[in-house]
Structures are given as C-alpha cells and as structure tokens.
Amino acid sequence: QVQLVESGGGLVQAGDSLRLSCAASGRTSSSYPMGWFRQAPGKEREFVAAISRSGGSTGYADAVKGRFTISRDNAKNTVYLQMNSLKPEDTAVYYCATRDSYYSGYYTKDHEYAFWGRGTQVTVSS
Numbered sequence: 001q002v003q004l005v006e007s008g009g010g011l012v013q014a015g016d017s018l019r020l021s022c023a024a025s026g027r028t029s030s031s032y033p034m035g036w037f038r039q040a041p042g043k044e045r046e047f048v049a050a051i052s053r054s055g056g057s058t059g060y061a062d063a064v065k066g067r068f069t070i071s072r073d074n075a076k077n078t079v080y081l082q083m084n085s086l087k088p089e090d091t092a093v094y095y096c097a098t099r100d101s102y103y104s105g106y107y108t109k110d111h112e113y114a115f116w117g118r119g120t121q122v123t124v125s126s
Helices: none
Strands: 002-007 010-013 018-026 034-039 046-051 058-060 068-073 078-083 092-098 120-125
Touching: 002 092, 018 034, 018 092, 018 120, 034 078, 046 068, 046 078, 058 068, 078 092
Parallel strands: 010 120
Antiparallel strands: 002 018, 018 078, 034 046, 034 092, 046 058, 068 078, 092 120
16 A cells, blocks of 8 residues: 655645645555646546656656646655746645556556545645
C-alpha cells in the first residue's frame, strides 16, 4: 500500500501561483510513476500532469501546458505541481495518484492509477 497526502491548496486570485505537494509513504522503497488530476464541481476528474519514476519524462494536459510544472524529489518521496498564471477555470480539487509500477514512462488515464490522495482544494478568483 502507498499513502498519498496532498497539501498547498488555497484561495488565490487570477494570475497568482501556487505549489502543490504530494507526500508518499508506505511502500515507497521504489519510486513509482505519479500523476496529478483535478475535479471541478459538476465535472469529471481530468488529467493534469504526470511524471516518470526518474523525473526525466513528464506530460501535461493541453489546458495547463506552459503554466504548470510537475517535478519530484525521490529522496523526500514527494511530487510537486507548480502552478503559475492561474485562471478561474483551474478551480478544482487536485489529487495526486500513483501505482506500484516499474514502467519507465508515465500514465495519463485515471484508471491506470491504483493509489490516490484525498485531494486539496484550489480556488482561483477572477
């Protein structure tokens, strides 16, 4: 089992920045691919960003490309999501996810992930 805890959410104004963190614990002796997803009220959960085990490969949804950056610190078992130039449409609960896989790439579909955090709320006012 892997436990994930997100932090760093909050209420900001359009154009501001936030950095989300996702701390992993449990079976983390090997670093696994990780991803960030979000779910806005009344909408389905959607992919935001993902990162490979080494951190050498990353992927982003078109809606956040160029504004968000995913990174990881394997020594701290933590993944980050730096969010710049935030827009009201970025308002959502943000979740991190992982799966115990030794795949060298990353996953972009929520059904590909096995472990999820409880989420952190990000609200962007206009």
